[in-house]
Amino acid sequence: MGFTVLFGGTFNPFHIGHYQMLNALCGRNDIDEVFVMPDRIPPHKECDFLADDIDRINMCSLAAEDFDKASVCTVEFELQGKSYTYNTVLELKKRYPEKRFAMACGADMIATLDKWYRWEELLKEISFFAFNRSSDTEFKNQVCRMRKLGADITVVDSDITHVSSTMLRKTIRADKFSGLMPKKIAEYIFEKGLYV
Numbered sequence: 001m002g003f004t005v006l007f008g009g010t011f012n013p014f015h016i017g018h019y020q021m022l023n024a025l026c027g028r029n030d031i032d033e034v035f036v037m038p039d040r041i042p043p044h045k046e047c048d049f050l051a052d053d054i055d056r057i058n059m060c061s062l063a064a065e066d067f068d069k070a071s072v073c074t075v076e077f078e079l080q081g082k083s084y085t086y087n088t089v090l091e092l093k094k095r096y097p098e099k100r101f102a103m104a105c106g107a108d109m110i111a112t113l114d115k116w117y118r119w120e121e122l123l124k125e126i127s128f129f130a131f132n133r134s135s136d137t138e139f140k141n142q143v144c145r146m147r148k149l150g151a152d153i154t155v156v157d158s159d160i161t162h163v164s165s166t167m168l169r170k171t172i173r174a175d176k177f178s179g180l181m182p183k184k185i186a187e188y189i190f191e192k193g194l195y196v
Contacts, residue, residue: 001032001100002029002030002031002032002033002100003030003031003032003100003101003102003127003129004031004032004033004034004035004096004099004100004101004102005025005031005033005034005035005101005102005103005104005129006035006037006073006088006089006092006101006102006103006104006126007021007022007025007034007035007036007037007070007104008037008038008039008076008085008103008104009037009038009039010038010039010050010056010165011036011038011039011056011059011060012049012050012051012056012165012169013051013056013059013165013168013169013172013181013185013189013194013195014056014059014060014062014063014181014182014185015163015165015168015180015181015185016161016163016179016180016181016182017160017161017162017163018063019063019181019182020158020159020160020161021104021131021158021160022034022036022063022064022067022070023067024131024156024158024160025069025104025129025156026067026068026069026070028156030154031069031102031129032069033069033070033071034067034069034070034071034104035071035072035073035092036060036063036064036070036071036072036073037072037073037074037075037076037088038053038056038057038060038072038074038076038077039076039083040053040076040077040079040083049169049195051194051195053077055188055192055194057072057074057077058188059185059188059189060072062182062184062185062188063182063184063185066182073092075088075091075092075095076088079091084116084117084118085103085116085117085122086116086117086118086119086121086122086125089101089103089122089125089126090125093125100127101125101126101127102126102127102128102129102154103126103127103128103129104128104129104130104131104156105128105129105130105131106130106131107130107131107132107136107138107139107142109130110128110130110139110142110143110146110153111138111139111142113128113146113151114146114149120149120150123146123149123150123151123152124150127152127153127154128151128152128153128154129153129154129156130143130153130154130155130156131156131158131160132155132156132157132158143155161180163180168180168181169195172189172194172195172196173195173196
């Protein structure tokens with residue numbers, strides 16, 4: 001049985017880097033499905049402009065349409081209190097006891113896993129697919145460190161375009177976003193007048 005991978009993020013907006021990661025995940029034989037999971041933003045996170053929840057969910061849905069294995073999961077909007085990954089994982093395991101869950105994450109997330117809420121218990125509950133930054137020695141060191149702490153990590157080597165969502169929102173305002181997001185996402189943003 002393959003994994004059901006949780007691909008979480010603010011997706012503010014859903015950009016080409018996210019799309020490439022989703023494509024890489026859906027192309028793997030050890031992954032049965034991918035839940036694209038927009039985050040409910042924690043109160044401490046600062047953002048120059050946050051699109052409405054429904055718009056972020058809709059952008060994720062548009063991207064997921066392109067992949068047979070992908071679907072949108074809105075569980076974080078349904079849970080009470082702060083959005084902690086540990087609580088989200090427990091809820092999903094309760095809803096889908098037959099599934100084997102893993103989480104997709106970038107190099108920066110791997111480096112801070114042991115700072116997460118109830119991280120030691122989380123490592124026992126879920127596996128991880130970590131996106132490698134090419135020839136990044138620090139990433140490899142962090143993967144080794146987290147594996148020693150008990151994390152089950154599969155490294156995904158894939159060429160992902162680095163896009164900062166903050167910078168992307170500014171390029172949208174300046175109409176210089178070409179190639180930085182899927183065409184249908186760009187069309188949705190302009191139709192709804194987001195980030196301008």
